[in-house]
Amino acid sequence: MAGTVHVIDVAGNLSLVKERIRKAMADVEQPGPEPEIVAVSKGHDVTAISKALSAGHRRFGENRVQEAQEKWPDLIGSYPDVALHLIGGLQSNKVDEAVALFDVIESLDRPRLARRLANAMAKLDRKPRLYIQVNVGEEPQKGGVSLKDLPALLDLCRKELGLEIDGLMCIPPKGDDPALYFALLAKLARRHGLSQLSMGMSADYEVAAAMGASSVRVGTAIFGERRS
Ligand SMILES: *Cc1c(COP(=O)(O)O)cnc(C)c1O
DSSP, X not given: OOOOOOOOOHHHHHHHHHHHHHHHHHTOSSOOOOOEEEEEOTTOOHHHHHHHHHTTOOEEEESOHHHHHHHHHHHHHHOTTOEEEEOSOOOGGGHHHHHHHOSXXXXXXXXXXXXXXXXXXXXXXXXXXXXXXXXXXXXXXXXSBOTTTHHHHHHIIIIISXXXXXXXXXOOOTTSOHHXXXXXXXXXXXXXXXXXXXXXXXXXXHHHHHTTOSEEEESHHHHOSOOO
């Protein structure tokens, strides 16, 4: 059976993304550290992921708990220093599984989820780092806490639940200039004393890097188009 074979050069793509981040930051006055690259492996199989691991990459993102559970436990057995980020919406009934598997949960966005996370972290004695996802474009269909509810959610986490929040994450609305939203997220992080800023995807990670992202979430530019 004939078919087009696409060989994706994952290691080469990772180098290219790093190089582009460096270039994007070259013009920045007083640049901070380069952002970490979260290689978003959703929709890609273990073969593709293994190429990134062989190239020395260790930080990955998945958007679904179940898919991550199918792919990652064996890989983590071989590469215990992997850091896995949950970047997709988290349902309350998947919280235990998420806390057990992920090192960073970027999609905390509501009080009920914060309470579930606090319980699961106590029960499992595991402390993934937590970021709050902010719905910067106030889009009804998107995850993330609204701008007006962010202060109360932070208060709940810090004061009532004793949850440390490390940073903020956002996905800007399609079609708008992402820089506006990255600037907004950076401002919110400063205001609330949060050091980590997860922003920027394949289409706009260079902008995000230049605007102070501590991590960028890059899928397609590393692994190619997703199946499905
Ligand atoms: C899929 C996804 C990404 C990566 O998207 P690419 O455009 O493939 O780089 C980043 N962040 C989130 C939240 C995602 O769901």
